[in-house]
Amino acid sequence: MYTKINMPRGLNSGSSKALVEYLDKEEKGFFFDKNDEKATSHRVQKEIDGHVNKLGKNEDKFYMLSFSPSKDELRQMVGRDVSSIEQLTFEEKTKLFSDLRGYTHDAMDIYAQSFNRENVRNGKDLMYFARIETERTYNHYDKDVQSGKANTGDKKDGLQLHIHVIVSRKSADDKAKLSPNIRFRNCQFKNGTQKEVTRGFNYTDFTEKCSAKFTEKFNIQTRANHNKGVQTQSFISSGANRLTNTVKNKAKNQLRNEILKDSFHTERQIAGNVMKVASIGNKIVNIASASNPVTAVKPIAELAVNAIKTIHRISTSGL
Numbered sequence: 001m002y003t004k005i006n007m008p009r010g011l012n013s014g015s016s017k018a019l020v021e022y023l024d025k026e027e028k029g030f031f032f033d034k035n036d037e038k039a040t041s042h043r044v045q046k047e048i049d050g051h052v053n054k055l056g057k058n059e060d061k062f063y064m065l066s067f068s069p070s071k072d073e074l075r076q077m078v079g080r081d082v083s084s085i086e087q088l089t090f091e092e093k094t095k096l097f098s099d100l101r102g103y104t105h106d107a108m109d110i111y112a113q114s115f116n117r118e119n120v121r122n123g124k125d126l127m128y129f130a131r132i133e134t135e136r137t138y139n140h141y142d143k144d145v146q147s148g149k150a151n152t153g154d155k156k157d158g159l160q161l162h163i164h165v166i167v168s169r170k171s172a173d174d175k176a177k178l179s180p181n182i183r184f185r186n187c188q189f190k191n192g193t194q195k196e197v198t199r200g201f202n203y204t205d206f207t208e209k210c211s212a213k214f215t216e217k218f219n220i221q222t223r224a225n226h227n228k229g230v231q232t233q234s235f236i237s238s239g240a241n242r243l244t245n246t247v248k249n250k251a252k253n254q255l256r257n258e259i260l261k262d263s264f265h266t267e268r269q270i271a272g273n274v275m276k277v278a279s280i281g282n283k284i285v286n287i288a289s290a291s292n293p294v295t296a297v298k299p300i301a302e303l304a305v306n307a308i309k310t311i312h313r314i315s316t317s318g319l
Contacts, residue, residue, distance in 0.1 A: 001214040068162040128167035
């Protein structure tokens, strides 16, 4: 999960109209508020622009946050390998959008808590509107555009769902100014009553917590964990193979010793030695069981058959 707070360039000190229109460019879907209720673009602009009490002319009025899961993370959320949103069933698409909305509210809880304000505890204490986008297009800075593999404006392949949030600078109760762009974080100050309070916004902590929440909420198998699992399985498999080879070598050595002790000139002698081999097989299986029960599954019959073949070869051609 990639989390970003888009740094303002003087465009968010006025009306949110341009940003709302940009996000509504597809004219599909809808915005949703902190109560998970649908919101029109008109309502979004009206409420964000009207929630600016005691903000100066040149002060930021709102911010845009982006939450972007990777293609692999989205596939894990769906539960199967898909390469485009068109491949999703109605039920899968409905659940995916619902899950992403739920995660948005979790992330905004983290955003609120990152300000260390007593009256801003969770997303309910904020004013924000969010929207789930389903497409991405290439821009001039993309490597594929610069290398000539794609053109600016082309749609990107694969699952491209991501979330944009417009959040007001002011808290929902209109009492606190909340800026994620302040330069200090977790600093101690004394207010007018000389009470020590904590202020600031820890951007790194915010993004890390958002990523951790996403991984936990949807049980995402990260690449690092996946590689660790593969390495562990490989280690177990190689260990099992080494133990199996050790058991086989012990069987061969014990069988060879038994063969060298006796001659095999008659069928009766051969049959007697096969029984010895079976007894040896039991001992070897017991050795394997003591070391690792999982690998101790070689049937005694297999050992006996191999023994008979060896005995036959020795009786006809010698050692």
